[in-house]
Amino acid sequence: ELVSKERSGALLRRGVLDRRELDRICSGKTVVASTIDNIMPFRHPVPLTRLRAVGAADGANFVTARPIRSQQLTQIVEEGMT
Numbered sequence: 001e002l003v004s005k006e007r008s009g010a011l012l013r014r015g016v017l018d019r020r021e022l023d024r025i026c027s028g029k030t031v032v033a034s035t036i037d038n039i040m041p042f043r044h045p046v047p048l049t050r051l052r053a054v055g056a057a058d059g060a061n062f063v064t065a066r067p068i069r070s071q072q073l074t075q076i077v078e079e080g081m082t
Contacts, residue, residue: 003033016065042080050079 003011005022011033012019022031051057056072068076 001033001035002030004030016067042077044080044082046076046080051076 005026006029012022014035015033017025048057052059054072054075056068056076057066
């Protein structure tokens with residue numbers, strides 16, 4: 001969905017990026033916003049130690065959204081679904 005950066009307040013509250021980061025990576029007046037509304041549990045949960053091993057989690061004890069690379073996502077999904 002195309003969203004005006006000026007009217008993206010609700011998305012910013014639920015999103016991964018804050019206004020400053022959004023402005024840093026996007027110079028245009030609109031952004032593409034994606035929402036996830038379906039959750040599918042993995043057959044085999046991927047443990048935190050494995051997430052750290054693939055670089056998808058750091059050593060902090062925070063549960064928070066964070067960006068990951070597509071390769072990391074693919075690896076996590078493959079491990080969780082097989």
